[in-house]
Amino acid sequence: MFAAHRNPASAYRRVGVEIGIETASPHKLTTMLFDGALERIAQARGAMARRETELKGRLITQAIRIVEEGLRCALDREKGGELAGNLNELYIYLNTRLLQANLRDDDEALQECSRLLAQLRDAWAGIATEAKAA
Template identity: 35%
Template sequence: MTNPAYAKNAYISTDINNLSPLDLVIKLYDGAIGFLSKAVFSIEKKNRPMKIQYLNKTRAIVEELMSSLDMEVGGEVAVNLHDLYTYMLLELTRINSTDSVDKIYHIQELLRTLKSAWVEVKAIVPQSPATLRQHASIH
């Protein structure tokens, strides 16, 4: 009999491995936005351990987005994204100590704006592997 958790993880892994670089970036934004929603719910329920867990998951995603930036190829866009991600990481630290739901909403809005920009890039960029690698090199 197959372990359901194993099957789910295998499915998710296969799904992620089949994503283009742009799709992966978009999925990361979706994940961070979703974890922040769960952090808000945890704050409202006064569940500190869950809040910390979701803020840490969000932090991990933002750190992954930051570490995947190619500063040489991405130029000014990559520098600006790096600065924005640094700001988000600082705010996430502040949220952890203040439980500021407004700060969470602000970070979510920044993430939604960035996600929207990448969705637009995906819509106008030809989907050849070489082109995807070039555009994703910013990430």
């Protein structure tokens, strides 16, 4: 009747993520997107070092999709003004660099993307801290 999971830990994580998404605030969801992109880039760097080309490509593609479909598409360019425009350009740049990293096995490009996303994530997390303090 029920499908057996090959990896119970994986199933548990998947359920945990789904519950986290259902109960998260919009601010937390954005933080989760940053974390997901950073995790995929870190995993892609490992795959690149191990010369696991197919895995590296899948992970970088996932990072690109998170940036494009999660972060960039969520921008409100009308209400966000100049900041939203700048973020839009930065997300386009990040996706270009991720694509180049994939095509050229460029670890430096992955490191650059990771640094930029980490800075954005930290700034985003700071907004929540300031909002709670106010």
